[in-house]
Amino acid sequence: DAGVIQSPRHEVTEMGQEVTLRCKPISGHDYLFWYRQTMMRGLELLIYFNNNVPIDDSGMPEDRFSAKMPNASFSTLKIQPSEPRDSAVYFCASSLRAWDYEQYFGPGTRLTVT
Amino acid sequence: DAKTTQPTSMDCAEGRAANLPCNHSTISGNEYVYWYRQIHSQGPQYIIHGLKNNETNEMASLIITEDRKSSTLILPHATLRDTAVYYCIVSWPGNTGKLIFGQGTTLQVKP
Numbered sequence: 001d002a003g004v005i006q007s008p009r010h011e012v013t014e015m016g017q018e019v020t021l022r023c024k025p026i027s028g029h030d031y032l033f034w035y036r037q038t039m040m041r042g043l044e045l046l047i048y049f050n051n052n053v054p055i056d057d058s059g060m061p062e063d064r065f066s067a068k069m070p071n072a073s074f075s076t077l078k079i080q081p082s083e084p085r086d087s088a089v090y091f092c093a094s095s096l097r098a099w100d101y102e103q104y105f106g107p108g109t110r111l112t113v114t
Numbered sequence: 115d116a117k118t119t120q121p122t123s124m125d126c127a128e129g130r131a132a133n134l135p136c137n138h139s140t141i142s143g144n145e146y147v148y149w150y151r152q153i154h155s156q157g158p159q160y161i162i163h164g165l166k167n168n169e170t171n172e173m174a175s176l177i178i179t180e181d182r183k184s185s186t187l188i189l190p191h192a193t194l195r196d197t198a199v200y201y202c203i204v205s206w207p208g209n210t211g212k213l214i215f216g217q218g219t220t221l222q223v224k225p
Contacts, residue, residue, distance in 0.1 A: 004157075042215060042216070043158070043201075044215075045212060048212075056212070091157050091158070093157070101148055101160075101163060101207055101213065102163075103158075103213065104160070105158050107156065
């Protein structure tokens with residue numbers, strides 16, 4: 001398996017623009033997680049899905065952020081409108097079971113909002 | 115609130131064992147201890163987890179004290195590629211599936 005795939009790897013955009021980050025989990029994994037990492041706040045869980053259904057989005061910072069999982073092999077994290085404080089590395093991870101806890105992380109998307 | 119306490123940084127000589135401590139004095143009976151690491155510019159990587167017995171896999175060993183209030187991750191023969199931030203996480207394998215990452219320990223393996 002190729003592992004968790006994220007695209008793009010780097011994104012530079014201007015404040016106010018819409019940004020869409022993409023993730024393809026490992027085939028067969030029922031859980032998908034979105035994390036954000038900054039120097040100030042470390043690694044934070046934003047939202048996670050079980051069988052394509054959002055289970056907990058309490059980590060989503062505000063209404064500008066939205067995440068979807070239309071099928072088992074694809075998820076998006078959208079920021080609209082983007083702000084400079086959204087600059088971070090966004091990771092997607094998947095796991096076979098929630099209680100398995102071996103989460104497999106993708107390489108991340110480095111987002112810079114100017 | 116942080117559930118674990120780890121030293122901010124540690125050094126280790128290449129080829130020697132690296133022992134990374136973690137305190138989790140408020141751990142409850144059904145909570146596991148998980149270790150992940152993050153090599154620079156990469157996503158975190160799972161290492162090992164355990165409940166109360168010591169665990170070993172191809173990457174590392176996990177030693178959990180009898181009272182379960184602390185644990186030690188052991189990398190038996192550290193290499194330069196083991197330089198990373200190591201996260202100790204306490205959580206229970208319920209339906210919530212959450213891992214809460216703290217600040218971790220930055221391990222620097224030196225030649």
